[in-house]
Amino acid sequence: MSELLSVQSSKAVNKEAGREKLKPHTVSPRLAVPAHIMRPPYVDTGKNPFYDEVQVHDAESLVKMRAACKLAAQVLEYAGTLVQPGVTTDAIDKAVHQMIIDNGAYPSPLTYGNFPKSVCTSVNECICHGIPDSRGLANGDIINIDVTVYLNGYHGDTSRMFFVGSVSDSARRLCETTKQCLDAAIMQCGPGVPVSRIGQVIHEMGERAKLGVVPNFVGHGVGWHFHSAPVINHVRNREPGVMVPGLTFTIEPMLVEGTTRSKTWRDDWTVVTADGKLAAQYEHTILITKGGHEVLTVA
């Protein structure tokens, strides 16, 4: 019965772009994680903690952090190879989940604040936190896959856009500009740089490209905690805070074609643009070094 309903609802046409409006589909049952794999402390508590302390690594901690980030990047690369028309986001989740546990890691999103799956899949007008479900990818879709893994006590967090079949010029431009914003922000990072520089750079680039930058979802410190200070605004801001060597955090700008206002679905996670226009996001975990910065989430 629910499948019948979802077929009918997926026929609803989004007047904005002639593509189907994104609707919730069926979420499959929870996947198991082998008992020997180390779980982060929030698992099965329903909590989504955000810690007020920044995370600065010493040499020993950095070794483990690099390993977690490298795995996250490898998983993301693999996930991208699965993106084809007709493939469901649930199938991508299953495959990503398997690769993560095969590598002895825990998929960080799973049960964080009751998130039901192991990866976030955000299609078209979904800004972030999309839940993998039975919706098949359609030609012309753009999808963000956001991978976070917890390996030996450390989280590595990265995401990027993938195209399904052939996408429109405006969708391509949106994604390319978002990537450029991330890269430009990363270039600015180094010891002594104010954290607010990131938002300044991204916001200005977005404005020049006549694209909106989503203000209320932010990058964050990452390491032994999934989410912590510093808060990385992607829009112009006056947050205090200066980068120091050993600091690790994510930069994850979300750019939109239309309004930056968003709506959250009843599943309490999926965030979509209020006007149904496209959204794109790219994310890396960055380390501040004595001489500058290093992108950790590279395969």
Next chain:
Amino acid sequence: MKRVLVAVKRVVDYNARIRVKADKSGIDVANVKMSMNPFCEIALEEAVRLKEKKLTEEVVAVTIGVKAAQDQLRTALAMGADRGIHVLTDAELEPLAVARLLAALAQRDEPALFLLGKQAIDGDNNHTGQMLAGLLGWPQATFASKVETDPVAGTATVTREVDGGLQTLRLRLPAVVTSDLRLNEPRYATLPNIMKAKRKPIEQLSPEALGMDVPKRLEILRVEEPPKRKGGVRVASVAELVDRLHNEAKVL
């Protein structure tokens, strides 16, 4: 300063499309998105900036109204207020009743500065701040585009936007200041701050607990849409324009 109080109001979102009710008694707000009044956001942002400059120890957000107005208090907490006060009432709110309630809170909690938006975008009255100052006997500076406080001297220097330009006043604290558009650009409530705001305390009380009632003193006779604008007419020549202005519009 020990404390700055900021009043925030739940109003129809400025982007929402509204319709007048069929019986002309008011605006149909059922299922319409509600948000914090934009001028209240600006007042709250100013208060949070004062705290960041260490000019006040705490920022307290206060709202008056229905249970759902708690959402606006949570937004205020997410923007940086330390705690909230919610005066619960389902009664229709008029500026004088609101000002009296806020005055009672000001007398109870003794803030050095009471910040409000200059007006709410539903009523557009531009009364409450002024009435509040009058009831308390406090100095007031309305339409503020710049606020500087000197807690040691116990004064605030406020630049006001007036018809002729800008006017600067120095007020002895405690004082009432209402915000105008150019005072600041409010920050966004980011997701981590929204989560943290859930743990900040909100005090709930009734008007009676403050020794007040919320009487209806104003009667709205009718609410109407403005008359529909007629389309323009193109004329072929200046002579025709003059002719029409003389004979049809009868303005020449």
